[in-house]
Amino acid sequence: MTQEQTAVDGDWHRVHPASPFVRGWVALVAIVYFFGRDTFERTLQGRGTIGDNINERTVWLLVGGGVVLLLALGSFVLNWYFTRYQLAEGFVRVNTGFLFKQQRQARLDRVQAIDIVQPLLARIFGLAELKFEVADAGHSAMRLSYLKLAQAKQLRATILGRAAGIADGSETVEVPEAPEQVVLYLPPGRLVGSLILSEQSFFIVLSAIASVLISVLTESRAFILYLIPAILGLGTAYWRSFNTGYNFTAAISPDGIRLRYGLLDTRAQTVPPGRIQAVKVSQPPLWRVLGWYRIRVNVAGYGEHHRNEGEHRTMLLPVGRKPEVMMMLSLVLPDPGTADPERVFTAGLKGLDSDGGFVTTPRRAWLLSPLGWRRNGFLATDTALLLRSGRWWRHLVLVPHQRTQSMALHQGPLARLFGVADLVLHTTPGPVAPRLIQAATEEAVGLFDQQAARARQARKLQNLAQGNSEQWLAQLPPAAMPVLPAPPTTRAVQHAATQEEQDHG
Amino acid sequence: MHTAAIDPPGIQWLRVSRKYVTVRLVEWAIGNVIMIGLFSLPLLFVQLGWWKWPPLWLAVAVPSAFLVLALWRLVLIPRQVRAIGYAERDDDLLIRRGIFFQRTMVVPYGRMQYVDVSVGPVERMLGLCTLKLHTASPGTNAHLPGLPAAEGARLREQLSARGEARLAGL
CATH class of the missing domain: 2.30.29 (PH-domain like)
Incomplete structure (x- = not known):
């Protein structure tokens, strides 16, 4: 499909020539509008494009506009000409700039996630932006905009293939796209339902009642007028959630979890196995009636961007019922490390007290959280730590042991009085902030020590299996490529080897 | 030395240098002298008769509250360093x-x-x-x-x- 774009080592490629126009069309339209409006209006009024007086501003406007337009186009072309990328020796390199040159490079085996983004205009032209988060590339992601869609997909497959360790850098063969299997589709009806029943709707209803009451009491109709900006803002927020949540599809492939969504602007995310740092399943009170849950994740690099964008990128499941939650959790954590994951996760989602083996806040500290003390709790399985909290807003946080960065125990004077302490787990930036609240001091200290040991053990296993390179498929013989991604533990490798085998390339 | 309930058992803590108290004292002095100086300005202005509004008790109470707080922090510094x-x-x-x-x-x-x-x-x-x-x-x-x-x-x-x-x- 893309003969000119094979992933030959060391070749430098340019992005699609149309990309600066797709990116900068707003500027072009603005220039044309600003300088051409006068002429356009004249033509409409039938006065002739240029007035009788040659000194009229129209000419100057047109000439000035032309110059500015040419300058803009020139800079676009130069920008395009000097933007080049290369895939070689386990690195991706991107060169940009013609006055101030910049070369950025990233190690392929540290790829945390790859997105293919298609804003509306790019989608119309069949173009796509490839964006990847790399753990050692500092704060910002590397992006290539724009490529042809097929080319972007091909490049994604190549990068993922090399990152997974199934295609080494010396080959000039194209890496085929990993086969995928759709596991979840979110019907638009449920998305709308979830928006209607979301937290923001709750506050809207509340504030609507309040404003009606106020306008009745003060007998002023003008009060409604002040609400118009608020309504507009909320409309935008709803629209954005709808636009990005539309057509949400989750699929699984040897490359990892694939998420696709979007109505006008579409985005396809690929998160390789083992790159998810923490998971949070939550349920706002209004969703409880329908048994809906939401799953958000921390992935290195996702949390550090524009807030609105990050908000949607970290969404693993915008709304789903319990079986779907269980399935997504099984994708994130293929080996739950417990004999009865169904029971344990159910207890984590809706349980109280010691259901499923959770250890809760001791009874003596009930005053500190009169509602939540029966729910605040933790449970450590062989592979992950589960933290449960919230009686009304229910939360369940999962942190895989080998993803724990560091930990801290906190205890203030009040907590000391009641003999409880908090355990905070540090993870990469994102929506999930794992914190065990108000555990009995001795439990918390015990967990602190055990958790450090577990994390150490999990890291050792991971290093053993991968030789420190983070190539998640390299440890498997190429013939035994599992359908589901193998987590980086020896146990799971044995487990996966018994599954259906599939040739990957 | 100081060990608390949340410390893992059997840990021999190494302590930081006692001289760090001096660093903290300098930080304390810089921060608090400026702070108390600023909050004492109204008192000065009221005394000089330039300002009418803050009643004398308020103009005295605010800086002295800060002074008490600062002294409390000062007393804590050596213990904090030891902790x-x-x-x-x-x-x-x-x-x-x-x-x-x-x-x-x-x-x-x-x-x-x-x-x-x-x-x-x-x-x-x-x-x-x-x-x-x-x-x-x-x-x-x-x-x-x-x-x-x-x-x-x-x-x-x-x-x-x-x-x-x-x-x-x-």
Whole structure:
């Protein structure tokens, strides 16, 4: 499909020539509008494009506009000409700039996630932006905009293939796209339902009642007028959630979890196995009636961007019922490390007290959280730590042991009085902030020590299996490529080897 | 020395230098003298008769409240410094601090991305330094102030070497 774009080592490629126009069309339209409006209006009024007086501003406007337009186009072309990328020796390199040159490079085996983004205009032209988060590339992601869609997909497959360790850098063969299997589709009806029943709707209803009451009491109709900006803002927020949540599809492939969504602007995310740092399943009170849950994740690099964008990128499941939650959790954590994951996760989602083996806040500290003390709790399985909290807003946080960065125990004077302490787990930036609240001091200290040991053990296993390179498929013989991604533990490798085998390339 | 309920059992804490108290005292003096000076201005203006509004009791009460608070902090400084401790274990570094709000943190060597050593002007005069550990998480706010320069350098080398040996991916 893309003969000119094979992933030959060391070749430098340019992005699609149309990309600066797709990116900068707003500027072009603005220039044309600003300088051409006068002429356009004249033509409409039938006065002739240029007035009788040659000194009229129209000419100057047109000439000035032309110059500015040419300058803009020139800079676009130069920008395009000097933007080049290369895939070689386990690195991706991107060169940009013609006055101030910049070369950025990233190690392929540290790829945390790859997105293919298609804003509306790019989608119309069949173009796509490839964006990847790399753990050692500092704060910002590397992006290539724009490529042809097929080319972007091909490049994604190549990068993922090399990152997974199934295609080494010396080959000039194209890496085929990993086969995928759709596991979840979110019907638009449920998305709308979830928006209607979301937290923001709750506050809207509340504030609507309040404003009606106020306008009745003060007998002023003008009060409604002040609400118009608020309504507009909320409309935008709803629209954005709808636009990005539309057509949400989750699929699984040897490359990892694939998420696709979007109505006008579409985005396809690929998160390789083992790159998810923490998971949070939550349920706002209004969703409880329908048994809906939401799953958000921390992935290195996702949390550090524009807030609105990050908000949607970290969404693993915008709304789903319990079986779907269980399935997504099984994708994130293929080996739950417990004999009865169904029971344990159910207890984590809706349980109280010691259901499923959770250890809760001791009874003596009930005053500190009169509602939540029966729910605040933790449970450590062989592979992950589960933290449960919230009686009304229910939360369940999962942190895989080998993803724990560091930990801290906190205890203030009040907590000391009641003999409880908090355990905070540090993870990469994102929506999930794992914190065990108000555990009995001795439990918390015990967990602190055990958790450090577990994390150490999990890291050792991971290093053993991968030789420190983070190539998640390299440890498997190429013939035994599992359908589901193998987590980086020896146990799971044995487990996966018994599954259906599939040739990957 | 000081061990609290949330410290893991059997840890021998190494303490930071007592000279760090001086650093904290200088920081305290700079911060609080300016603060109390600012809040005493209304009192001065009222006394001089330039201002009418703050009644005398209020103009006296606000700076004296701050003064009491500052003195309280001053009394706490030596104890706070004594409460800072660290311990090198085989696979991780433990750091503790705080008297009222206690915090005990564990940073695995394999998770450390880099180690900073910084020296401020007062610290330089006293031959101290501050060590800071960074992991992939911004939540790891692990800094160890008041280390003697030699100990800081030793710790930095030690941590880097151990981190190198145990470095794991994210």
